[in-house]
Amino acid sequence: MSRWEPNARGRLAEAALELYRERGYEQTTVAEIAKRAGLTERTFFRHYADKREVLFSGAGELQELFVRAVAGAPESAAPIDALARGLDAVSEAFAGRRAFARARHAVITANAELRERELIKLASLSAALAETLRRRGVTEPAAGLAAEAGVAVFKIGFERWLADDGEREMAESVREALSVFRAVAAGK
Amino acid sequence: MSRWEPNARGRLAEAALELYRERGYEQTTVAEIAKRAGLTERTFFRHYADKREVLFSGAGELQELFVRAVAGAPESAAPIDALARGLDAVSEAFAGRRAFARARHAVITANAELRERELIKLASLSAALAETLRRRGVTEPAAGLAAEAGVAVFKIGFERWLADDGEREMAESVREALSVFRAVAAGK
DNA sequence: CTAGTGATGTCAGTGACTGTCATCGACCCT
DNA sequence: AGGGTCGATGACAGTCACTGACATCACTAG
Incomplete structure (x- = not known):
C-alpha cells in the first residue's frame, strides 16, 4: 500500500473546479483547494504552476x-x-x-x-x-x-x-x- | 504652482517601460517603478489596475x-x-x-x-x-x-x-x- | 475666510507563489 | 535482513502584487 492517496493531480483539479463553481475563482484560495484535495498549498504548486493552470491541464x-x-x-x-x-x-x-x-x-x-x-x-x-x-x-x-x-x-x-x-x-x-x-x- | 509634478500617469508609464526594458518585467517591482516616477507604490495602483496594465493604456x-x-x-x-x-x-x-x-x-x-x-x-x-x-x-x-x-x-x-x-x-x-x-x- | 475636493502618502493587511530543508514509505542492491 | 537512494509530500519562512482605511494639504468655490 502506498504512502499517499493516488492521483493527487486529479484530485486537485477536481477540487478546484468544484470550488470555483461554488464560490467563484477569486473567492477561492489555493489553501482551500489543497485542503479539499487532502494536500497542502505547497503541493498544489508542485503540480500546477499557478492557480489558473489547474483548469487547463x-x-x-x-x-x-x-x-x-x-x-x-x-x-x-x-x-x-x-x-x-x-x-x-x-x-x-x-x-x-x-x-x-x-x-x-x-x-x-x-x-x-x-x-x-x-x-x-x-x-x-x-x-x-x-x-x-x-x-x-x-x-x-x-x-x-x-x-x-x-x-x-x-x-x-x-x-x-x-x-x-x-x-x-x-x-x-x-x-x-x-x-x-x-x-x-x-x-x- | 501646483502641489505635485504634473502627469503622474505618464511618468509611471514611462518609468515602467524603461525598467521593463532594463531588467525585465519580472525583475522589476512596482515600488521601483513608483520610485523612479517620484511617487509611491500605492499611487501606482491608483492609476493602473495592475503591474501589466501600465503598458496598455x-x-x-x-x-x-x-x-x-x-x-x-x-x-x-x-x-x-x-x-x-x-x-x-x-x-x-x-x-x-x-x-x-x-x-x-x-x-x-x-x-x-x-x-x-x-x-x-x-x-x-x-x-x-x-x-x-x-x-x-x-x-x-x-x-x-x-x-x-x-x-x-x-x-x-x-x-x-x-x-x-x-x-x-x-x-x-x-x-x-x-x-x-x-x-x-x-x-x- | 472657510469648507470642501482630489491627488497623494502611510500603514497594515491578505494571498499567490518560491526556496529550502525535513520526512518517510517504496524500491533496489547486496 | 540491512542499508542506501528516490520521490512525493509537508513545514516554514520569505517576497511581492494588490487592497482598504485613514491622514495630509494645496487648491478652489462661495
Missing part, C-alpha cells in the same frame, strides 16, 4: 490532437482544408462531454484572469498550427493567418455548440462556423 | 479608432470591406511610431503574463468589432468570425511591419496580410 492533449490531424492531411490539401481535418478531430474529442465543457467554460468566462489564460492557450495552439502548416510548405504570412483562422473557427464553433439547446454535435457547429467563415472572407 | 483609443472607422464604412460595404477601413485607420495611427512600438512589443513578447494581457486586449477589440458589425446588420456567427479575422489580420500585419527592415508603412503590411488572408480562406 487538458490543453496540451487538445493541441497535440489538432496538430496531428493537420499534419496527417493529404499533402495536396490546401491549408484551410488541412485545418478542417484538425477541426473535425478535436470536435470528436468533445463528444459526450458537453456538460463538463459547459461547467468549465462558465467558470472561465466569469473571470478575466481565466479568460486571459484561455486566450494564451489558444495562441499556443495557433502557433503550433502555423508551424505545422509551414512544415507542409505553406509560407508566411499565409501559415500564421490560416492558423489564426482555424483557431477562430474552433472558438466560435465551440461556443455555439455549448450555447445550443439541442443535441447537435460539436462537429456540426464547427463545420457551420467554417462555412460561414469562408463566405465572410469571400466578401459575402 | 493606449488600447482603449486604438479600439475606439478601429470601431469608429468600421462603423463609418458605407452601408453597402461587406463586413470584410468595412473591417478593411478600420485596418487602414489604425495603421495610420502607428505612422512614425515604429521605434516605440518595437520596444514595447519586445518587452511584451518576452513575458508570458504580458502576452496574456495583450491577447485579452485583442479579444476586447474583437468583441467590440463584432458588436459594431451586428449593428450594421451582420448576423452571428458571421459577425464574430469576421471580427476575429480582422484582428488576426491586424496582429499579423503589425508584427510583419515591426519585423520589416525597410521603411514600408504599416498600412502596406496590413493590406498584404488581408490579401493573403482572403486567398487562404478561398482555399489557395
Whole structure:
C-alpha cells in the first residue's frame, strides 16, 4: 500500500473546479483547494504552476490532437482544408462531454484572469498550427493567418455548440462556423 | 504652482517601460517603478489596475479608432470591406511610431503574463468589432468570425511591419496580410 | 475666510507563489 | 535482513502584487 492517496493531480483539479463553481475563482484560495484535495498549498504548486493552470491541464492533449490531424492531411490539401481535418478531430474529442465543457467554460468566462489564460492557450495552439502548416510548405504570412483562422473557427464553433439547446454535435457547429467563415472572407 | 509634478500617469508609464526594458518585467517591482516616477507604490495602483496594465493604456483609443472607422464604412460595404477601413485607420495611427512600438512589443513578447494581457486586449477589440458589425446588420456567427479575422489580420500585419527592415508603412503590411488572408480562406 | 475636493502618502493587511530543508514509505542492491 | 537512494509530500519562512482605511494639504468655490 502506498504512502499517499493516488492521483493527487486529479484530485486537485477536481477540487478546484468544484470550488470555483461554488464560490467563484477569486473567492477561492489555493489553501482551500489543497485542503479539499487532502494536500497542502505547497503541493498544489508542485503540480500546477499557478492557480489558473489547474483548469487547463487538458490543453496540451487538445493541441497535440489538432496538430496531428493537420499534419496527417493529404499533402495536396490546401491549408484551410488541412485545418478542417484538425477541426473535425478535436470536435470528436468533445463528444459526450458537453456538460463538463459547459461547467468549465462558465467558470472561465466569469473571470478575466481565466479568460486571459484561455486566450494564451489558444495562441499556443495557433502557433503550433502555423508551424505545422509551414512544415507542409505553406509560407508566411499565409501559415500564421490560416492558423489564426482555424483557431477562430474552433472558438466560435465551440461556443455555439455549448450555447445550443439541442443535441447537435460539436462537429456540426464547427463545420457551420467554417462555412460561414469562408463566405465572410469571400466578401459575402 | 501646483502641489505635485504634473502627469503622474505618464511618468509611471514611462518609468515602467524603461525598467521593463532594463531588467525585465519580472525583475522589476512596482515600488521601483513608483520610485523612479517620484511617487509611491500605492499611487501606482491608483492609476493602473495592475503591474501589466501600465503598458496598455493606449488600447482603449486604438479600439475606439478601429470601431469608429468600421462603423463609418458605407452601408453597402461587406463586413470584410468595412473591417478593411478600420485596418487602414489604425495603421495610420502607428505612422512614425515604429521605434516605440518595437520596444514595447519586445518587452511584451518576452513575458508570458504580458502576452496574456495583450491577447485579452485583442479579444476586447474583437468583441467590440463584432458588436459594431451586428449593428450594421451582420448576423452571428458571421459577425464574430469576421471580427476575429480582422484582428488576426491586424496582429499579423503589425508584427510583419515591426519585423520589416525597410521603411514600408504599416498600412502596406496590413493590406498584404488581408490579401493573403482572403486567398487562404478561398482555399489557395 | 472657510469648507470642501482630489491627488497623494502611510500603514497594515491578505494571498499567490518560491526556496529550502525535513520526512518517510517504496524500491533496489547486496 | 540491512542499508542506501528516490520521490512525493509537508513545514516554514520569505517576497511581492494588490487592497482598504485613514491622514495630509494645496487648491478652489462661495
